[in-house]
Amino acid sequence: MTLFALIALLSLLNTILPDFIRNYLKVSRLWSARNASEVRHLQAEVDDAREQVEVVRNAEHSGEYAKTIKIMRAERKVAEAEAKLKSARGMENLMRMGIDTAMFYGSKVLLALITIIVSFRNRGSPVMIIDEGISLAPFTGLLSFPTGVANAISVPAWAFSCNLTFRLIYGFVKNRGA
Incomplete structure (x- = not known):
């Protein structure tokens, strides 16, 4: 009877746990805590570059040409800082998605194994x-293969039926709730 319950429990966990990990546990939140300081630093660079543009625009220059050149240089610094920030945020999102996907499939593989x-x-x-x-x-x-016992349900047949049943029920409940 314990084999009966063990396989049913493993099948239930294999059906529910990966989605729970993907949707609620979010291991990638730990990664964002490490990367947050880099993003804050880059955001500070962008803010400083924008302030520099305003300072250059409001400053008095010896000529219109010099003012235009200085403004263009300051705006280029803003564009470079914004590109770095966008790249860092993109890498952070990519890492989050990669970690969550690895945990999702890793849990599925582990429970299936x-x-x-x-x-x-x-x-x-x-x-x-x-x-x-x-x-x-x-x-x-x-149903009894490979046990050789008449009118028996074997472990592989029970595991297959539990997995199929729990996936059907979970899919129905998930679609019903959405």
């Missing part, structure tokens, strides 16, 4: 044996 190992190690043990009065024909051989 655990289910496969449990199924392989217990492949000869039936999860449950059904009474002879209930006919499983024509699927008797398929």
